[in-house]
Amino acid sequence: MTDEQPVPPAEEQVPVCPRHPDRESYVRCQRCGRPACPDCQRPAAVGIQCVDCVREGAKSVRQARTVFGGSVTDGRPLVTMTLIGACVVVFVLQQVVPGLTSRLLFVPVLGDVQPWRFVTSVFAHGGLLHIALNMYALWIMGQYLEPMLGRARFAALYALAGFGGSVGLLLLASPPAGGVCTPGSAWCTGALGASGAVFGLFGAFIVLQRRLNRSAAGMYVIIGINAVIGFVYPGIAWQAHLGGIVVGAAAGAVLAYLGRGRAEGPLGERRHLGWMHWAGLAGIAVLLLLVTAVRYLAA
Incomplete structure (x- = not known):
């Protein structure tokens, strides 16, 4: 025992x-x-x-939200810096990897069999001045829009605008008669650069500023100057600029005007209807895909 x-x-x-x-x-x-x-x-x-x-x-603590329903960040535009870093890395690789540029740019005649070009073209650039101007514009717009929208919404806006730029070129570039590519044909030559995505940020900026009752007069001037340059100087894909700004403005309208109401949460708190943003942005993406499919079927 x-x-x-x-x-x-x-x-x-x-x-x-x-x-x-x-x-x-x-x-x-x-x-x-x-x-x-x-x-x-x-x-x-x-x-x-x-x-x-x-x-x-x-x-039980309600998460802080931006004026347009995004998660409040520490103010650093991390998505913007990541996008700029990715473009710089791709640009460096373009200089050292033979033939890389031709495999990245968006060529409408190849888009149906090589769909990655719709996206990769946004990160490739044609020269030092080209990437410098685009990255400067991206930095200026990103510093303003990313904290306002939240990182996830800003990333979605940029992605849609970049894709929209490629779709704009696809829709507005005419297939050559008889299917034979001719010199200078946008359908066969293709385009590259973040300009379409940046123009999308311009378009979203205008819509969001109007929603906040703030002036966007300076942006109209910038867009007007770039529009003139796109038609005066050869080799600039104005179709991608137009596609980007239209899609960016549409995405900006979704973020500005949908989900503005509030709904009661389980604890009686008021919640932003953020799911409406994602439904609207997804709808734009689906529409772009459908338009792309129809265009290729009709070509």
Whole structure:
């Protein structure tokens, strides 16, 4: 037989941290009353709370939203910087990898069999001045729009506008008669650059500024100058600029005017109807795909 050891009364038991039973703790959580070791203690407005109570409390805190329903960030345009970095990397690779540019640019005659060109063309550029101007415009617009929309919505806007630029070129470039490519034909020559996506940001900017009752007069001047340049100087795909700005304005309208209402949450809180944004943006993407399919079937 073994001797049974008496169990100390509850008031004499040494309190231990529930998450770290090997650690004694005489500090208790102000919310649940359980012991919390130094690693599990979090300062609160009054006293100390354990990490479990802090995590549980965070679930009931309403997440801060931007004026257009996006998640509030720390202000750094990370998506913008990532896009610029990707364009710079691709531009460097274009200089060192023979034939890479011809495999990245968007050529309407090849789009149905090489659909990746709709996207890759947005990251490739034709020269140092070309990428410098586009990246400068992207940086200026991204610093303003990304914190306003939130990173996810801004990324979706840029992607749709870039794709829309390629679709604009596809729709407005005429197939050569008899299917034989001729020199200078936009249908066979193709285009590259982030200009279509940047013009999409211009279009969204105008719509969002109007929704906020702010002036966008300066942007009209910039768009007008670029429109004239696109028609005066050869080799500029004005069709991609037009496609980008139309799609960007449409996406901007979705973000500006849909989801503005509020709905009651399970705890009685007011929630932004953000799902309407994503439904609207998805609808634009589906429409672009349908238009692309119809264009190729009719070509």
